[in-house]
Amino acid sequence: MATTAPAPAPVAPAVPRRARRSGTAQDRRTELVLALVAATVLALCAGMLVFVFVKAWPSFEANGLSWFGDGNVDQQIGDIFKSPADPADYVYTIGALPLIVGTFLTTAAAVVLGLVFSLFTAIFIVEFAPAWLNRILEPVVRLLAAVPSVVYGLIGILVLVPFVAENLISTERKESVAFVVQLTGASWSVAAVILAVMIVPIMIAIIVDALRAVPKSWTEGAAALGVNRWRVMWTISVRTARPAIIAAVILATARALGEAIMLAMVAGSVGFIPNPFDGLTFFFEPVRPLAAAVVENAEGLSVIPFGQTIYAFAFILLVSSMVLSLGGWLAKRPMRKYGIQS
Template sequence: MKEKTISAQAEEKVILFPYLNQMNRVCRQAGMDKLGEIIMEKIFFIFTLAGSITIFCVIFFILSNAVPVLRASGISFFVTGGWEEQFFNTWLATTAGTHYRFGALELIGGTVLTTVGALILAFFFGLGGAIFLTELCPLWLRRPLASVVRLLSAIPPVIYGLVGLLVIVPLIYNYLISEELALKMIETAALDGTCLLAGIIVLGLMITPTFTILASAALLAVSRSYQEAALALGVSPWRTIRGVIVPAARPGILAGLILATGTAVGEFVALAMVSGSVTHLPSPVHGLVFLLEPVQTLAAAIFVNAEALGVAPCESALFALASLILVLSIFFSLLARLINRQKKKEAGEVE
């Protein structure tokens, strides 16, 4: 009798409060969602903290291993040459532990020349491609072309290096280097097609798709009202692009070029295949022939000489090269972020 009374009371509550159970379920679900949100927040925080600690540990590891050579060489590491001779003499010496003085001027010069040349190519071809994709390309062709550009940016560097070695290097050797020129320059450098020009072309081909994507994003971010106002005033479409859209997108384009610079500085596989991998600094005294002389970049030197990592001075020297690349990459990344932040601030998106 008592059980029936309790059951009747429960049924009465359900009848009197038809949404009571539903409200309880909603409250419990809300509590579980809040708990899940807190748990996921903590998990992401742990992963972020672990990633940050790992990055700082890598930076500390590289810089600490570079200290012996940087301390012994001082500023001469950046302004004097003789890297190849110093490196191999130290590697083969029986008292290698005492030789910590190196000069990387040829490697720094090779990196600067290759990067600047590649950036010039990437700027003109990449910006032209971005303008065509965003402003001039028919709608039916825009999506396939954009997909091709993204695909090109994802191709491994070794593929570009292989194409350069099998196509670009033979073309340079067959059409730009004569026997007389090769004999004339024999005391300066061996001209065999693997040279600064080949490195510039291959590196330019590698970073152009990336810069095209970044420049396209910058152009698309420009308000369409600028274009409509210019066209309403009777300005031609080409003059609108040249005088309104591109100047408005200049900060984003510059940021994309800086990010492409960071990529170019750290590239090594393709350049090691096509640029000659010789620690030689081309001289412009021979005119444009310096483009046909072999070079070696900072990253390529690390790649080529990695087998000497067991010798302490050589290992420290390679870490010194790596620290220079690391500092340059961080600098270019921060500079790009600063430019983007300034752009947003001018647009009123950042207080």
């Protein structure tokens, strides 16, 4: 190998300068690979949305806006399944409102219940619980987040549902609505309670992290003004952690929306719109959420119009999640003005 003359001195600093401008070749390669991975994820998401929509379109097209209307949805699903083989005779008629209401009721109740529980638990863990209790509490909370949903469903159907049926629903109450719906104990409120238990751990974990991340100078500053611990927590820490709380709610809602197995086991699987004017009975009425309807009918997908109807359910769930994320982003926006980071 020929010896090369030593590089002239002025050239040396040029190398780091170029490196600063555009990174080394390796940096650029890394950047490219990461960008490709990210782009793949985005493309998959977009592709899935388009695919599901295309598959679902015949159901939406055939029903128009009445797709979102009320109907005897269990009966309709049966009729679609029994569609004649000729594409011209496919049955599409469906009014999916009971399913949408079922999803909304279970999700909303679970998230509200879960938020209240997780917020106060998180405040307790961060500010009030003694260290030894936290050493037990936090691993348990994280463990709870990892319990498979079918286990919750099993506990629900074997323990909670019979308990509610035997102890909370009187025979008179059952008879009072017997001509409309059967009260078996499997109901939207039981489902919502179990769903809340399922989403609480992840919410606690997120909110605890956020409360811990609140700058100590702020909490100490508030304490130095003669504000008690609870009010410091509430007016400074929780306030500052609002973006994370919103994120936790969105994540939990997405989880609740998509939960299928447990809901299929516990919610009653009856396409029924619970009537708030029934008083207490309202809470014992069954529902059939969208995700449960999807998983319960998975074996019938080979029937083309039936499959398309199921795809339509899935599309509604998908869009709900996206709208949710957008809503969270919009809700966080005004907070940035005062310097609260998300």
